[in-house]
Amino acid sequence: MNGFERIRAALAGVRPDRVPVMLHNFLMAAREAGFTQRRFREDPGAIAGSFIQAVETYGYDGVLVDVDTVTVAEALGVRVDHPEDQPARWAGAAIDSLAAVRDLPPADVGGHPRIQVWLEAVRRLRAHFGGEVYVRGNCDQAAFSLASMMRGPADWMMDLVDKRSHADAHALLAYCAAAGSAFIRLMAGTGADMVSNGDSPAGPDLISPAMYAAFAQPYERKIVEQAHALGLPYALHICGNTTKILDGMLATGADALELDYKTDALAARDALKGRAVFIGNIDPSSVLALGTPALVERRTRELLDVFAATPGFILNAGCAIPAETPPANLRALIAAARAFESAA
Numbered sequence: 001m002n003g004f005e006r007i008r009a010a011l012a013g014v015r016p017d018r019v020p021v022m023l024h025n026f027l028m029a030a031r032e033a034g035f036t037q038r039r040f041r042e043d044p045g046a047i048a049g050s051f052i053q054a055v056e057t058y059g060y061d062g063v064l065v066d067v068d069t070v071t072v073a074e075a076l077g078v079r080v081d082h083p084e085d086q087p088a089r090w091a092g093a094a095i096d097s098l099a100a101v102r103d104l105p106p107a108d109v110g111g112h113p114r115i116q117v118w119l120e121a122v123r124r125l126r127a128h129f130g131g132e133v134y135v136r137g138n139c140d141q142a143a144f145s146l147a148s149m150m151r152g153p154a155d156w157m158m159d160l161v162d163k164r165s166h167a168d169a170h171a172l173l174a175y176c177a178a179a180g181s182a183f184i185r186l187m188a189g190t191g192a193d194m195v196s197n198g199d200s201p202a203g204p205d206l207i208s209p210a211m212y213a214a215f216a217q218p219y220e221r222k223i224v225e226q227a228h229a230l231g232l233p234y235a236l237h238i239c240g241n242t243t244k245i246l247d248g249m250l251a252t253g254a255d256a257l258e259l260d261y262k263t264d265a266l267a268a269r270d271a272l273k274g275r276a277v278f279i280g281n282i283d284p285s286s287v288l289a290l291g292t293p294a295l296v297e298r299r300t301r302e303l304l305d306v307f308a309a310t311p312g313f314i315l316n317a318g319c320a321i322p323a324e325t326p327p328a329n330l331r332a333l334i335a336a337a338r339a340f341e342s343a344a
Helices: 003-011 026-033 037-042 044-058 071-075 098-103 113-129 143-151 153-160 163-188 209-229 243-250 265-272 284-289 293-306 327-343
Strands: 062-065 079-081 089-092 134-141 194-198 234-238 256-259 277-282 313-317
Touching (some): 003 062, 003 134, 026 037, 026 044, 037 113, 071 113, 071 134, 071 143, 143 153, 143 163, 143 209, 153 163, 163 194, 194 209, 209 234, 209 243, 243 256, 243 265, 256 265, 265 277, 265 293, 277 284, 277 293
Parallel strands (some): 134 194, 256 277
């Protein structure tokens, strides 16, 4: 099997010939290819070249094409900073009250130049790797996260506890879900093998499971439905400890859940079995970036032991791998997966 075939098999619930590895490593890939984050987010050739070099260097099975968490938000009018060598970041809300959602113009995410850079990068990677390495086109953030950025995180949280604001909150979420679905449709046109979103602040670290069920999950489900209507598998990522909302995340219909290292791997294995693929969830910071190769190997083997009898498993970090991660640590992660398969 090649990398594409391994990941496709795992998504189909079929055991591949060895543990597939799909890395969330855009920060590290850009750094090792000699590109600043500014150059990376502005140049599709830099994005594609970074991932091609990373696959050639480390020999993993699937690329996760990510750029930052604010591209769609910027297309919707959110103020964004563009640091030279850090990902673009939120800098200010697009609306100063929820009532302003009633006057928002139709979302035109496809007209935003950074969206087009992202799409062109995926087209180039698909043309380069097609049928050999799996290409997952991440589509930035899902509706709850976008709404938080449009309103401003603190004001958004206050809105959610005010029942008088709920109608407008749902209107904003519907607007953001439409924008997210539009990006999914655009990404489908690149030939990506799979699509995904993050919904970073939608987990129990920031909101209750009841709030997740009311304000995040229904709109995540709409985006999953759009991906499936286009014939594409879909992965959902939420930051933090998502153990309490695994059933809700699964109810979106997502084909895979990319879970943070804080999520209980045993609970996730049992919840996802036969329902969705587990992607993750090595700690990207204290283990991959700051640990030793020996620690990386030990943590990777512990995770592989948990999923040894589960074909629906793809090894990854729990979130984005820091740019400063030592190459030896990434090699240790991949080597542990290969050695595990050989031992089995």
